[in-house]
Amino acid sequence: MRGSIDVSIDLCKGCAVCIAACPTGVIALSSAVNGKGYNYAAAVNPDKCTGCTNCAIVCPDAVITVYRTKV
Amino acid sequence: MDLSAINNETNKVYGKSKLLFDKVMHFCPGCSHGTIHKLIAETVEELGIQEHTIGVSPVGCAVLAYDYIDIDWQEAAHGRAPALATATKRLLPDKYVFTYQGDGDLASIGTGEIIHACNRGENITVIFVNNAIYGMTGGQMAPTTLDGMKTSTTPAGRSHITSGFPMKIADMLALLPGVAYVTRQSVDTPAAVRKAKKAMIKAFKSQELKRGTSFIEFVATCPSGWKMTPVEANRWMRENMFQTFPPGDIKDLI
Numbered sequence: 001m002r003g004s005i006d007v008s009i010d011l012c013k014g015c016a017v018c019i020a021a022c023p024t025g026v027i028a029l030s031s032a033v034n035g036k037g038y039n040y041a042a043a044v045n046p047d048k049c050t051g052c053t054n055c056a057i058v059c060p061d062a063v064i065t066v067y068r069t070k071v
Numbered sequence: 072m073d074l075s076a077i078n079n080e081t082n083k084v085y086g087k088s089k090l091l092f093d094k095v096m097h098f099c100p101g102c103s104h105g106t107i108h109k110l111i112a113e114t115v116e117e118l119g120i121q122e123h124t125i126g127v128s129p130v131g132c133a134v135l136a137y138d139y140i141d142i143d144w145q146e147a148a149h150g151r152a153p154a155l156a157t158a159t160k161r162l163l164p165d166k167y168v169f170t171y172q173g174d175g176d177l178a179s180i181g182t183g184e185i186i187h188a189c190n191r192g193e194n195i196t197v198i199f200v201n202n203a204i205y206g207m208t209g210g211q212m213a214p215t216t217l218d219g220m221k222t223s224t225t226p227a228g229r230s231h232i233t234s235g236f237p238m239k240i241a242d243m244l245a246l247l248p249g250v251a252y253v254t255r256q257s258v259d260t261p262a263a264v265r266k267a268k269k270a271m272i273k274a275f276k277s278q279e280l281k282r283g284t285s286f287i288e289f290v291a292t293c294p295s296g297w298k299m300t301p302v303e304a305n306r307w308m309r310e311n312m313f314q315t316f317p318p319g320d321i322k323d324l325i
């Protein structure tokens with residue numbers, strides 16, 4: 001399985017619960033800030049994503065969309 | 072592999088519910104309220120009952136729920152959501168009616184309301200968000216505050232000698248014969264959120280069976296009021312709140 005996430009950067013509040021939920025260490029907070037001044041979630045290890053949806057399921061602001069495909 | 076080849080509608084496995092408006096929720100970063108709102112939207116969407124669902128929002132941080140989830144709503148006076156829901160359900164018995172209430176709203180100023188609505192076995196769903204304090208007004212002690220827990224009105228920690236014990240309202244309500252389903256859930260981990268979603272679907276569907284009141288307590292975080300990061304708050308909740316408010320079903324007559 002190969003997965004991929006898409007983060008709505010402008011809507012992210014940088015709470016980091018997705019980072020704790022990801023089993024493969026895909027996500028980290030960016031050093032850059034978004035329009036609200038938050039360090040937002042970013043896929044820093046995108047190749048490790050399996051598309052398990054854990055990160056998106058715990059996101060309180062529904063800013064993560066998850067895609068998955070067989071490779 | 073090129074990510075743009077994966078990111079298309081066919082491969083989408085999780086995205087924002089269509090019932091959530093394109094609005095940024097005002098909740099603080101990592102607050103459980105957001106995840107619980109999301110679960111309501113997903114539940115109503117999956118059951119296909121958007122045109123038949125009426126929510127009653129509380130006084131508290133969730134007061135603006137009607138701005139975020141695309142269903143019909145009413146806004147109750149503090150603690151009075153069960154009365155509004157009672158009237159709504161009795162007048163429109165085919166609608167799915169639920170209240171959304173914090174612990175200050177439901178277990179403090181509205182204690183009498185919820186006990187009597189449950190004692191009448193009103194065929195409604197109650198979503199009770201227990202973050203152990205009054206979030207909106209600055210983190211004051213609530214009846215659900217843990218023994219010894221520091222809040223803005225108990226800076227030395229709550230003492231049961233002067234302030235009583237944390238009130239286990241879900242366990243109390245489960246004793247009433249009019250209540251069909253009482254469960255305690257949380258939204259701190261992916262597994263917990265998946266379980267909570269099943270519980271919420273069950274609670275809404277129990278209205279079709281006319282079995283009586285369905286009640287879901289969410290043991291929840293208030294990272295701002297607790298003065299913790301969201302991830303620390305989730306951990307603190309598991310280590311401390313779960314002792315007094317353990318997750319799991321308390322009553323199931325469905």
Ligand SMILES: Cc1ncc(C[n+]2csc(CCOP(=O)(O)OP(=O)(O)O)c2C)c(N)n1
Nearest residue numbers: 130131132149173174175176204205206207
């Ligand atoms: C009649 C009345 N009394 C008091 C208040 C002040 N007040 C607003 S929100 C609130 C407590 C909310 O706490 P809770 O229900 O736990 O919700 P949270 O904000 O934690 O989600 C209080 C006391 C009010 N708005 N109306």
Ligand code: SF4
Nearest residue numbers: 022049050052053055
């Ligand atoms: S979908 Fe799963 S593997 Fe991919 S970033 Fe999210 S939590 Fe990590």
Ligand code: SF4
Nearest residue numbers: 098099102132206293
């Ligand atoms: S004050 Fe607490 S309950 Fe209210 S939005 Fe902020 S974190 Fe959530």
